[in-house]
Amino acid sequence: MSNSLLEKQNELYGNLNFAAAIKKDNVGIIKHFIASEKEAYENNFQGQFYPSYHYEISRVMSTKMSKIDDEDIYLAFYYQLKLGNIYKPLEKHYPLFLKALAHNIDDNDLDNTFLDADILYLLFGIKNNKNSDSVYDILYNDYANFLQFTKLCNSYTTFPNLRKKHAKFAPFLNNKALVNRIKKGLHYYFKSSFLTAGSLVLLLLDTSDSAKEVLYNLHKTNLKNTDVWLLGSFYMDFKKTDANKKLLKDLYATYPKEWIDEYQKTDWN
Structure with missing residues (x-):
């Protein structure tokens, strides 16, 4: 199952027509990133959207993201953090960033995260997953x-x-x-x-x-x-x-x- 899902992601995200269209679609970039990582996480493989579009993801997430709903912003932070990407969000997004961070810590899933404990x-x-609320x-x-x-x-x-x-x-x-x-x-x-x-x-x-x-x-x-x-x-x-x-x-x-x-x-x- 995971191999076929991986192949489907490779086929979709490696398509040149898809690449040309998605780079202009900020909402689509975030939604595809979330969908790709969610599917990959649930089936134990690396999502294929991020490797090809990490610059576009970072660009969008450094903006106000006014057309993106809070749930998607939160999930984008969640999967970015799981990939080990810690950065400075806009202050207006900081509460969503902290919520995503606390979720990552509560997961206590060291085999499926690149978050650096140090x-x-x-x-x-934070030294363990028992005090995740202290991030707030x-x-x-x-x-x-x-x-x-x-x-x-x-x-x-x-x-x-x-x-x-x-x-x-x-x-x-x-x-x-x-x-x-x-x-x-x-x-x-x-x-x-x-x-x-x-x-x-x-x-x-x-x-x-x-x-x-x-x-x-x-x-x-x-x-x-x-x-x-x-x-x-x-x-x-x-x-x-x-x-x-x-x-x-x-x-x-x-x-x-x-x-x-x-x-x-x-x-x-």
Whole structure:
């Protein structure tokens, strides 16, 4: 059944006449996107409308969508989020966006979603599917600022370049809600990722004792050699302050020297 449905979607959405007509039809773009993803989700395959028309979908969803009813806007957000697409909706659509996000979290269907748990934590403070209603506590402007931080983190392709551009992260020190969330949850999402990297930069730029305490506590968690090397590489680039020098000294005192001085290759087995 799923193969035949997949073939039908391929045939429809690969048709040149369909392509020429649909690009001018904002309502049709959203309706086809929803129908394609719903059918695909229920039959365990990837919807075929999105790969060919994701630019058109994003374009429409960045507009007021005045001719599209709220239910379709909500469902479009729902399936966009399931595909891992988190972005800044218009403020008027924010309640529908949150409703779609809460639905995704309640689904608790990790095998059929590309939503990133680390980003969900940084944006909404959510660690599991038991507190999905807490998304409604995040105001639109706060969400926009948190999202800006995650996008900055993920705009880099190497950790050294991210560290060199640390001045771009400094303004986020004024966002106390973001900094506090990082302090409370870094242990939850700490790994070799650009979200972790950006968070480390903020904690190393932050002169407060509480910021350094978060990192000292990480040292006590029986870190892997690759995690130690990651921390050490950041400490090395931020050791101009006494507080950060002490962090590096403690890392050396806690773990083998070669884990810090020599690149630790990740074992993917």
